[in-house]
Amino acid sequence: MNAACAPGTVLLVGFGADAATRLAAGLNALGFVCESVPFDEGFELLEVVPFDAVVTVFPFPREVPMTRFMTRLRKHSSACQHAALVILTDEFSRPEAETLRGRGANLVFPVSVEVSELAAALGAVTAAAVRVPLVTLVQLELATPGGVRRVAAQCENVSETGMFVRLGQAVPIGTTVGFELVLPGEGYRLRGQGLVVRHGIGSRQGQLGVALRFAALDEDSRYRLKHFIEHHGGEPPAGGRLWRGRG
Template sequence: MVHNVPMTDLQRSALIVGVDAAAFRQLATRLRRAGFVSDWVGSASEAVDLVSLLPFDAVIVAFPLVEVSARQFLATLRQPDGPCRASALVFLAHEADLDEANRFVGQGVNAVFPFADAAELLAARLRALVDVAPRFPLRVMSRLQGRLAGTTTLCQTENISASGMLLRVDQQVPVGGDVRFELMLPGDTKPLRGSGTVVRHTYERRERISGLGIRFVGFEEDGQARLETYLMSL
């Protein structure tokens, strides 16, 4: 059974999965103030049916999942023609499960929040996550040039979306710094080149890599169209 709270024209939709009734009420109350209407199902198996049929702006799931594996759930949620392919996906995990849950960040999961701070973090950050394009795993060699240092560094992409990418690299270009990049998409015959801005540094304890989050600013020639074509093929 799906439980929900009333929706207004200004609200976005969130599906909360696998928490108990008391936790749902707490999360739904905070999310309502952030502009979300919340639906609730008690298990991931129920959620699989829903996300295959109905669009949600955000899906919030208790980790570890019960009855359905995380990878099975991700495969359903991110299926190319699915209504929730571009939804923000957040895992909620207790301290002992945070490391395991964080392995899925960049593999279809947008963020992992600890249960203890879930209501506060979701209220503060969920709308921003909804506005971020879905990310897909992509590990190819890339070249990054920071305009401040002027040096070119060989690095590796971790994941990519229509709006940006995560790079595994030791070069610490400051947040807000401008960069130029070059990478080769699988199956492509010429490099994808463009410019971007550093929007974050990774937190190694959580993400297990040293790297930079890049937001795309522009592409050379038909680069944006080629990237979008590649992402649509996944």
């Protein structure tokens, strides 16, 4: 997976230590960013952090009804409302799990599924958004113990879901940063917040950077960004034209 492309983010919910380690290590090695939590933490996290996919074990414990989990996942205010839901289950419970496919769940696999098979399925249901190469100045706001610090960085590409920026310094994964940039040719000042989901190396000059997944972007900004990406037709072939803006 290209490091300059925002990766698929996966929340593993309710797995035992051995299964969680196997799945997280395997998916991370294949380019995903995974976080594994117990059921109670998963309930809280999926409402506030946008993941591309939620992978959960089935059946749920008695104190956590599946209907309650599904309602919380798919409600309008949930950060994971549109995330793919993949269920892993044993053979005894599989018939019941299959009834959830198309009713909130996307896929059902045996809990012993090979990581490579799961990764392929996750890649299919969380297909990467079309990217537009875009080299322009972006101002980032980082929260530090001493207060908010503004940092100048360079955007390398942008999609409807996030962007990759080169800034030459480490920012912890999971950090929420404010950003501001100008869309070239439109003069529209795009402002919002992004969640750091991956560290990577930019395609030019080998400079460190971070993949940001948009966490807060108003409707007008989303409309302008969608129009910009559609107008410029997504990522051109290697050596294609790059949009350069002054910011």
